[in-house]
Amino acid sequence: MTALAAFTFLRPLVLLALIPLAALWFFRRQRAAAGSAPTPHIAPHLLAALTIGRDAGSRARASDLLLGAAALMTLAAAGPAWRAAPSPFVTETAPLVVALDLSPSMAGTDVAPTRLERAKQKIRDLVALRAGGRVGLVAYAGTAHLVMPLTDDPTVLLPFLEALDPGIMPDAGRVASSALTLAAGLLAREDTRGSILFVTDGIDPGDIASFAKGSGGGARAALIVAPDIPAEVSDWSRRAEIRAVSVTIDDGDLGAVQRALASSLAQTAAAEGKLQDDGWLFAIPAALLVLPWFRRGTTLGWGATLLALALPPPDHAHAAGVTDTISGWFWTADQRGQRLYDAHHYKDAAATFANPEWRAAAMIRAGEYTDAAGILAPIRTATAQTNRGVALVRGRDYQGGIDAFEAALELDPKDQIAARNLDVARRILAYLSKARDAEDPDLDNDDNAADATTTDLTGDQGKPATITADAQLSEASADEWMRSVETKPADFLKTRFAIEAASAAKAP
Incomplete structure (x- = not known):
């Protein structure tokens, strides 16, 4: 019932093509009925003996099957949809x-x-x-x-x-x-x-x-x-x-x-209106209707051309659910990669995707951050540079991530995602630099230090850090949390919650 309530057509104007198909079917049926009318100057018993397929008008003809397949493909091209559309850069399950x-x-x-x-x-x-x-x-x-x-x-x-x-x-x-x-x-x-x-x-x-x-x-x-x-x-x-x-x-x-x-x-x-195009489902019954064309004596003629015109563009075709062998015949590399991505086979998806941005998204999921950043580096779009920054930050190259987010903002100053990630990356880098300086006050901090790549601190190099109630937290800060906790998580959370409650009580 949920699917029925959400059902819609993404391209409803394509359904207008059903009108000429219906008119063509009616015209051909009328012509077939007229062709089978009795011939008055021949005796009925002789006409019955001389006529082949006299009941053909009441049976399905090859043209009927063809027009039915064309109608199904028209429905497919109209984009029937009832479920949320996935994206290679958005987790297949919602946050x-x-x-x-x-x-x-x-x-x-x-x-x-x-x-x-x-x-x-x-x-x-x-x-x-x-x-x-x-x-x-x-x-x-x-x-x-x-x-x-x-x-x-x-x-x-x-x-x-x-x-x-x-x-x-x-x-x-x-x-x-x-x-x-x-x-x-x-x-x-x-x-x-x-x-x-x-x-x-x-x-x-x-x-x-x-x-x-x-x-x-x-x-x-x-x-x-x-x-x-x-x-x-x-x-x-x-x-x-x-x-x-x-x-x-x-x-x-x-x-x-x-x-x-x-x-x-x-x-x-x-x-x-953000739904997935599931028109590929209509391709299966349409293909079954096409099978009788291969019988001896059946001609394709105008029918093949008509069906070809009714087929949806390849970019909109989606054949999820068919076996992988058949998918290799009918799906694009990106469609096969999407199936592997949805199944959490991120390494295989990265090897399958043709689109470099989608390939990089799968590589990020697979933990191949450096390679993903390398693929996205030459793509001069704000989205690509933002995702390149995410890959670099996850790979602990915070300065490289900052540079990528700044590049994204140069391409699109209104990119809020890049702006938020840039702020987080800068705060993490500042936190790590402060912890390093606290450990070794004599560390050389010349003007060129800011241009160097700073990686995460490991082992016993970390120092205790105070996280105040007004600290702004994000996914990229999660690792900072873990490394800043030198006591039991329960004690850390108890202290933090107490600070937050006290701050909220003082607020006007």
């Missing part, structure tokens, strides 16, 4: 922010081993199911706090997830609306619409009104870590359009959560 409830009730043992531990297990399983998907983490009780910005590296997120406990929260309570505001702010900085998942055992009834009034920031769902869904959660789900799913011992609950989020995202994409 997801998980808001974990750390109120005291989450320590309950009615869900083994505890509600909180079960919640952590489900979050780990969800991250694994979304392999390659960007995930952020927010914790909330009486206040809401950012644990980890959106990242596609679970090795950075999981240690902090394990450290979460009700004891680290500065205030008791369950203010889910604050977590919604924080999560929506994270998603607002993303290029694609994302989702918010609340993992909780209940909702404060007085907080429901905040959901009804506020914006959702994207698709929303809730995984209820409790034996039963409380009545107030059902009211929350109804009034705030949040699909509530009860926790299960298997992965059925995670499947239900992903379907709920996908449904909401598909409806939003349909409303915005």
